[in-house]
Amino acid sequence: MISKFFNSLLKIGQYYFYISIIDRAISFFFFLAIAKRFSVEDYGQMVTVFVVSSIVLTIFDFGLQIYVQRESAIKNTIDEILSSVLFIKTFSLFFYYLFVFTYLLFTNPDIPIYHILIISTISLLINISTLLSYVFYGKNKTKNVFIITVSTKIVFIIAIIVLFYLKSNFVYFLLILMMTNLLQMIFLIIDLRRNKIFIKIKLEYFKKGINVLKLSYPLGLAVLFNHLYDRIDIVLISRIVNNESVGQYNIAYSINKLVSILFGVIFIYGFNIFSKNVNEKSNFNYLFYLSIPIVILSIVCTFLIYFFGGFFLHLLFDNKYLLAENILPLLSFSVLGFGLNSLTGVFINANGKFKGVMLCTIAGLIVNIIYNILFLPKIGVYAAVYSTIITEYTILFLESIYIYFFIYRMSYGHI
DSSP: OHHHHHHHHHHHHHHHHHHHHHHHHHHHHHHHHHHHHSOHHHHHHHHHHHHHHHHHHHHTTTTHHHHHHHHHHHOSOOHHHHHHHHHHHHHTHHHHHHHHHHHHHHHOTTSOHHHHHHHHHHHHHHHHHHHHHHHHHHTTOHHHHHHHHHHHHHHHHHHHHHHHHTTOOHHHHHHHHHHHHHHHHHHHHHHHHHTTOOOOOOTHHHHHHHHHHHHHHHHHHHHHHHHHHHHHHHHHHHHHSOHHHHHHHHHHHHHHGGGHHHHHHHHHHHHHHHHHTTTOTHHHHHHHHHHHHHHHHHHHHHHHHHHHHHHHHHHHHTTTTHHHHHHHHHHGGGHHHHHHHHHHHHHHHHTTOHHHHHHHHHHHHHHHHHHHHHHHHHHTTHHHHHHHHHHHHHHHHHHHHHHIIIIIHHHHOOO
16 A cells, blocks of 8 residues: 555656756756846845745735645536636735835835836746646646746746846846746646636636635635745844845755755645545545655755755855855754644645644744844844744644644544
8 A cells, every 4th residue: 555655656746846846946046147146135135025025925825726726636627716716816916016015115115116026026927827737736737737847947047048148137037037937827828728627707706716715715824824934034134134144044045945846746745635535544644654755855855955055055156155054054954844844734734624724833933933033133044044943843743733633533532
């Protein structure tokens, strides 16, 4: 049974792994090009806009991405749900841009308005493409997304290389990123139609979208608080310390998070399996099986990052990001906590207990904010490092307790 389970995981998950590798590599390639070509201040400003826009997008996501994957996994027809979800997202666009511009113009007036517009649009396009991809993930059709991803990223790489060697303006780099993400979204819509999944524009879908929101909003809050505890440190560093420190911390944090590429395959496959086997005791066996590779991968990645991460950064940037070299080994101790609490979160969500993850992530967010506010003024970005480690393991502990008391014991009694 175990052998069959892992064979299925590798067969279905391989393309998601390739997609994750490509996306993370391209993202790292892009940010590397920006970090080397432009100043640390410019890089820090760009990161700040990306983080703020992603947080606002998460607020208006309402958990719809994961909800769509869950429905796609357990239902044959997804057209109506997908159309209703896209209707709601279209309706929320005005508020998205309003929130992003209002916050950034008041807190970071030195960032050009057109930079904010372009970067926030890039984040929006990525968000919509991710939503469409989750339809394919729910159907275990990850190869479709893989082909589209490869096609658009090839175009992007060529364009960025040309811009880099032509020493082009910062805005051109952003515009290329925006256009290739628009292209990817269009290709995904076309491929959905090829698979008999149609996006329909009807006013009645607004009401149906509201009904979907009533079901998904606890999941949305969980995703929001998860995203906030994951990225709120960037916002706090920019406000309490400075944008240069944002750039230093983000470089280290981004490399540390590269390990999520390996975990993503497990989470996507696990979510589908857990969703299809709700109320089945076998789900706890699957949870145990999937925790094994996460623990092994976490130990290996922590070892590699701790001993070789700083050297890797120095090789890439020389002495430009010395602070990042120092904090990266410390950040590596958060990997195991992140991997396991993500798995427990996937398990709880797949069982439809969206409020459970929401409560656990709220607690983690509170811990993160309090620690950063207290210690950022005293020890700088090291406070963000320690708060990240503490938060990851706090959420793991709380979610494990929740699974035992509110899923296992409520379904099967005492162990």
